[in-house]
Amino acid sequence: MSFYQIFLPIATLLYLLLVFVLRSVILWKQTGVNPFVFGKSEKAHDYIGRVYKLMVLFTWVSIGCYSFFPSVYDYLQPIDYLENELLRFSGLMLLIISFIWTSIAQYQMSKSWRIGIDYNEKTKLISKGLFKYSRNPIFLGVLISYLGTFLIIPNILSFSIMLTTYVTIQTQVRLEEEYLETVQKGDYVEYKKNTRRWL
Numbered sequence: 120m121s122f123y124q125i126f127l128p129i130a131t132l133l134y135l136l137l138v139f140v141l142r143s144v145i146l147w148k149q150t151g152v153n154p155f156v157f158g159k160s161e162k163a164h165d166y167i168g169r170v171y172k173l174m175v176l177f178t179w180v181s182i183g184c185y186s187f188f189p190s191v192y193d194y195l196q197p198i199d200y201l202e203n204e205l206l207r208f209s210g211l212m213l214l215i216i217s218f219i220w221t222s223i224a225q226y227q228m229s230k231s232w233r234i235g236i237d238y239n240e241k242t243k244l245i246s247k248g249l250f251k252y253s254r255n256p257i258f259l260g261v262l263i264s265y266l267g268t269f270l271i272i273p274n275i276l277s278f279s280i281m282l283t284t285y286v287t288i289q290t291q292v293r294l295e296e297e298y299l300e301t302v303q304k305g306d307y308v309e310y311k312k313n314t315r316r317w318l
Contacts, residue, residue, distance in 0.1 A: 123207055123271055124186040130214055131182055134264060135175070138221050139234070146232060156235040164236055164294055170287045177280050178268065185272045192274070201273035210270030213263050221260030224249045228257070236295055241302045246310050253318050254296075254311065258288050292316065 146154045157168025184192040225232055227248035249256040265281040299307040 120186065123211070126211070127268070127271055128182050128186050130218075131178070131268070134214070134218055138218065138225065142225050142232065143234070146230065150230055152237075152240075154233045156233050156237040163290070167287055167291050167294075168235055170283065174280050174284050174287070177276060178265075181272060181274065181276045181280065182268070185274075195277075196275040198273040198275070198278070201270070206270045206273070210267040213267030213270065217260045217264035217267060220249070220263070221257055224256035224260060232257075236298050238298065244299070244303050244306055244310065246314070251314065254314050254316050255292055258292060259317055262288060 143154050146152065157171075158165045181195060184195060227250060228245050229243075231242035231245055233242070253259055262285060265284050269277045269281045296307075296311070303310075
């Protein structure tokens with residue numbers, strides 16, 4: 120196995136466990152609130168939550184084939200002209216940057232962090248730290264991670280995952296903005312004026 124075949128599944132597992140699972144458990148124990156708020160209804164918000172789960176599953180399929188089933192990986196249609204050491208190394212750096220960036224943003228968001236929108240709760244508006252430079256640093260970190268994964272394993276499936284995740288996150292961000300304008304009112308409107316959506 121190559122370095123990247125070993126690194127990618129380990130890094131992805133640690134990213135999910137440390138950034139999302141562990142952080143959720145810690146927040147749950149601190150506040151008694153489950154930060155995972157996607158439901159099972161047919162509303163757009165909950166539908167997005169199901170799309171996220173599918174993208175995580177397909178990401179594992181892509182990584183699993185690359186690392187453990189090379190003969191199956193060929194069926195994912197690798198994009199040959201993107202398979203070079205410079206792009207793989209760039210993907211590696213993006214994954215590391217994404218992990219650090221997202222971890223810092225989650226720490227700064229503290230007890231206001233949620234996976235999805237809790238329409239029955241008003242959390243504190245965070246506008247300091249990384250949130251001074253991006254209204255959505257956690258989503259930005261997630262997008263960077265998918266780009267990094269694609270650069271390491273450029274194939275049709277990983278490209279489709281990256282594209283679908285990008286569109287889904289863009290939709291989620293706009294739903295959150297509508298919600299925050301409703302509950303935070305003028306504070307959030309002023310924040311939007313001074314801070315860009317991404318960077």
